[in-house]
Amino acid sequence: MKEDISVEKLRKIEALRKGGSTEGEREAAAAALERVKSNLPLRITCTIIHVDKQEAFYEVQYRDVEGRPQTRKVPREYFLRPPRVVEDLLKAGAALPDDQTAAVKNVKDAIELKAAATRRVTERSGWYEVESFLGPDKTYGKLAGQIEYLPPRELDPALGLSAGSLEAWREGLRAPCQHSDYLIIVIGHKASNALLEVIGEDEGWVLHLHGTESDSAEKTASSSGKTLMTRVAASMTGRCQRTDLITFGITEAALCDLCSARSHLGVELDEEGRALGSGTGPRVKADQLSYLISSGRGGVRSNYATRRAELKNRTWLSNAITSGETPLDVNSKRQARTEGSQVRMIGLPVPPGARGGVFNRVKGGGKKRAKRCQQLAEDTEATIAANHCVFFPALLDATVPIRATLRERINRRVAKLVEKVGADTNPWERRFAHKLATAGATAVLLSELGIAPWTKKRAVRAYVRLYRKARAATATVDEIAERVISALRRSLSKGKFPKVRKGVELSARTVTRAQRGFRKELPGLGLVLLIPMERIEQRIEKFFGRRGIASLVVQRLSQRGVVHLGGDGKLTREVMAKEVAEGRHRYVCFDLARLTGGEK
Numbered sequence: 042m043k044e045d046i047s048v049e050k051l052r053k054i055e056a057l058r059k060g061g062s063t064e065g066e067r068e069a070a071a072a073a074l075e076r077v078k079s080n081l082p083l084r085i086t087c088t089i090i091h092v093d094k095q096e097a098f099y100e101v102q103y104r105d106v107e108g109r110p111q112t113r114k115v116p117r118e119y120f121l122r123p124p125r126v127v128e129d130l131l132k133a134g135a136a137l138p139d140d141q142t143a144a145v146k147n148v149k150d151a152i153e154l155k156a157a158a159t160r161r162v163t164e165r166s167g168w169y170e171v172e173s174f175l176g177p178d179k180t181y182g183k184l185a186g187q188i189e190y191l192p193p194r195e196l197d198p199a200l201g202l203s204a205g206s207l208e209a210w211r212e213g214l215r216a217p218c219q220h221s222d223y224l225i226i227v228i229g230h231k232a233s234n235a236l237l238e239v240i241g242e243d244e245g246w247v248l249h250l251h252g253t254e255s256d257s258a259e260k261t262a263s264s265s266g267k268t269l270m271t272r273v274a275a276s277m278t279g280r281c282q283r284t285d286l287i288t289f290g291i292t293e294a295a296l297c298d299l300c301s302a303r304s305h306l307g308v309e310l311d312e313e314g315r316a317l318g319s320g321t322g323p324r325v326k327a328d329q330l331s332y333l334i335s336s337g338r339g340g341v342r343s344n345y346a347t348r349r350a351e352l353k354n355r356t357w358l359s360n361a362i363t364s365g366e367t368p369l370d371v372n373s374k375r376q377a378r379t380e381g382s383q384v385r386m387i388g389l390p391v392p393p394g395a396r397g398g399v400f401n402r403v404k405g406g407g408k409k410r411a412k413r414c415q416q417l418a419e420d421t422e423a424t425i426a427a428n429h430c431v432f433f434p435a436l437l438d439a440t441v442p443i444r445a446t447l448r449e450r451i452n453r454r455v456a457k458l459v460e461k462v463g464a465d466t467n468p469w470e471r472r473f474a475h476k477l478a479t480a481g482a483t484a485v486l487l488s489e490l491g492i493a494p495w496t497k498k499r500a501v502r503a504y505v506r507l508y509r510k511a512r513a514a515t516a517t518v519d520e521i522a523e524r525v526i527s528a529l530r531r532s533l534s535k536g537k538f539p540k541v542r543k544g545v546e547l548s549a550r551t552v553t554r555a556q557r558g559f560r561k562e563l564p565g566l567g568l569v570l571l572i573p574m575e576r577i578e579q580r581i582e583k584f585f586g587r588r589g590i591a592s593l594v595v596q597r598l599s600q601r602g603v604v605h606l607g608g609d610g611k612l613t614r615e616v617m618a619k620e621v622a623e624g625r626h627r628y629v630c631f632d633l634a635r636l637t638g639g640e641k
Contacts, residue, residue: 082137082147083130085155089114092163092188093353099155105134123148161188167305167358168238174441177201177278177306178434181441193302196295199285200278200303205428207435207492210276213424215494217417222503223250223270223391223399224421225495226477227362229484229504231274232436234307234360236483239444240451244335246476247361247386251368253393253582265391265398266418267364268311274362275309276425277432286311289363293329297339297355304357306433308334311364331386334361368514384473388514389507401506432492439490447486454482458501462508473515477508513585521585522597528580529570529636532558538570541620555621560633563616566605570636571628574613595629605630 082103089098097117105111113133119125123145131137137144166175173182175190177200192200218224230248237245250267268283275281287299288311300308310330333339339355369378369388378386397403400414440447455478459465464474481504487493488500495503516524532538539551540560547555558572578591595612598604607614613627 081150081154083135083151085151086112087156087158087160088117090159090161091191092161093165100160101130101151103130103135103137106136107134108136111135120148120152123152162191163188164191164193164302165304166190166192166302167235172441172444174235174305174437176433176437177430178203181437193298196299197279197287197302199275199280199282200306201430202280203430203434204280205431207428207431210424210428210431211492211494213420213428214273217400217421217424218493218495219499220400220402220413220417222401222506223266223389224273225484225493225500225503226389226480226507227270227274228277228432228493229482229487229500230360230362230480231277231307232432232487233479233483234305235433235436235440236447236451236486237358237360237479238305239440239447240455240479241448242479243337243358244385245337245358245360246384247331247334247363248477248480249369249386249388250362250364250391250399251388252366253368253390265394266400267391267398269418269421270399271309271311271362271364273421273425274307276429278303278306279430281425281429288312289365293333294339296330296333300334300337300357300359300361301339301355304359307359308361309363310361330361330363331382334359335385380469383515384469384476387473387476387511389511390514435492436487436490439492451479451482451486454485455479458482458504461501462505462512464508464512473512474508477504477511480504481508516585518590518593518597521581521590522594522601524584525577525581525594525598526603526636528584529572529631533570533637540568541618543620545620547620552621555618559618559621561616561618563630566630566632568633569605570631570633571614571616571618572631574627574629577629598631601635603632603635605632 084102085099086102087100089100090096091098098114099117099120101113101115103111103113111133113130115126115129119129124141126148127137127141127144131144137147163169163175166177169175169180169184169188173180173184173188175181175188177190177192179185180187180189190201214224218228227248227250234245237243250270252265252267268286271286272281272283275286279285286309290312291299291310296308337357337359363386368390369383369386391399392401394414395411397410397414398418400417403410403413403417405413455475458478458481459471459474462474464470481500484493484495484500484504485497488495488497493500537554538558538560539547539555541547541555542562556573557576558570560568560570562568574591574595577595581591581594592612595604599606599612604612605614606612607627607630611627612629614630615625615627616630617625
């Protein structure tokens with residue numbers, strides 16, 4: 042038989058709970074009250090005050106037509122007209138009576154018995170009133186329990202969804218981090234979002250993971266792990282399935298909403314290639330993204346528009362991690378970027394999967410390395426699938442109480458890292474290095490706090506290696522040409538290029554050295570340095586992570602008179618050197634006088 046749940050009975054039980062003559066009576070009344078309330082068709086469990094919109098809602102609990110418990114926020118003003126609430130809840134599938142009078146009575150009973158509890162919510166995460174942080178799962182600091190972050194579920198349904206534990210996340214990523222500089226810097230970059238305001242930064246930046254240039258001789262389509270790194274970053278604040286990642290197929294207005302909602306939490310975007318096509322409809326472009334994210338401000342709307350809460354101007358302070366196939370700089374598909382864009386959106390080349398991809402510290406080669414990298418990738422995927430939104434809560438637990446000490450601590454480390462890579466020579470170099478150094482310094486902090494599965498020394502080494510890759514990726518053809526000249530001068534001073542004389546036999550060891558480059562007298566040119574073009578390509582790829590631009594570099598050197606073109610106008614010259622190799626071969630021909638300043 043169904044229990045009587047009339048308002049009158051509930052009032053009597055409530056009075057007994059508060060004023061029963063014995064402790065036992067009061068406890069029994071409290072249990073009875075909770076039992077009876079649980080059978081109510083509708084319950085108002087608290088009043089929600091939305092501080093951004095300056096609106097109030099009732100949190101309503103009910104069962105749907107399939108008997109499942111549901112929770113819904115209903116505007117408080119609707120309850121002035123109970124039939125309006127009935128319509129709203131029936132549309133949502135609530136199991137209310139079909140008779141309007143009976144359904145309206147349920148609503149009125151819920152109003153009569155509503156809980157006194159209140160909750161303040163906001164759609165903006167991050168630091169609030171200086172000493173509190175509104176995280177993806179709860180509020181940290183003095184305002185804990187007084188206000189909470191309400192993620193935009195329609196736009197970002199995976200944010201704040203948690204599973205597993207920090208211990209499992211950390212242990213599962215221990216081996217992958219040991220073999221990947223990228224993983225350490227990506228995690229450091231994502232974690233630094235919570236510290237930007239703390240250390241006095243007012244501008245975010247974008248870390249863009251991209252593929253390397255390739256020529257027709259080498260296929261580089263194998264997966265390199267760029268999307269996996271983006272998913273690791275996403276796992277720190279929420280669920281991170283592939284379908285959870287937001288792609289570049291997003292409008293500028295939606296991206297501004299996303300950045301504002303994720304202030305101090307960071308943004309991840311995948312598949313940058315989706316923004317490059319002409320396509321229909323507005324999509325954010327890479328050249329826009331660098332300025333949009335770092336500016337921390339969306340389009341400014343009119344006074345009339347901003348009277349509506351949902352059209353308020355958007356602001357934020359966040360970093361972003363993005364991924365794509367094509368390099369941002371020195372690429373035929375793109376216009377040259379300005380220095381301002383380069384420092385706001387730093388491109389970080391990732392080797393092809395065949396050469397380790399993001400697991401750049403795996404030793405060996407061939408099938409053995411490929412198998413190890415595949416296993417590390419699978420371990421990483423399994424770890425973040427089972428353990429997500431466990432990192433940021435641990436980070437906030439550790440850092441919110443010591444906020445006052447972090448500014449000097451982190452900034453001192455950032456300055457040391459900038460100095461370590463020799464980037465304190467001019468303002469632009471310092472600014473470029475400062476961005477990556479913030480990620481590196483945060484990675485060091487995570488080690489010191491015991492949150493991350495690496496040592497401080499490992500974090501510093503990862504930063505140094507990837508800084509050099511990132512800086513090399515922005516180098517112009519002129520910069521690369523200058524580096525080639527400097528490298529050749531050093532090699533010449535160390536005697537690495539033997540001199541080949543006609544009829545003078547070379548030892549087997551010298552022949553091997555000469556195949557990488559040698560000096561020889563040529564009619565009309567005198568003593569020159571001859572190096573195979575493929576050797577120039579290899580050195581440029583090693584130091585700059587870029588392929589397919591060696592011809593541009595050699596062409597620039599020829600314009601400076603450092604390289605002699607072939608008689609047929611080609612970049613290489615055909616030379617016979619029987620002492621080194623049978624037959625005639627083509628070499629890049631360097632003028633030794635111009636290369637060395639007169640020392641031959």
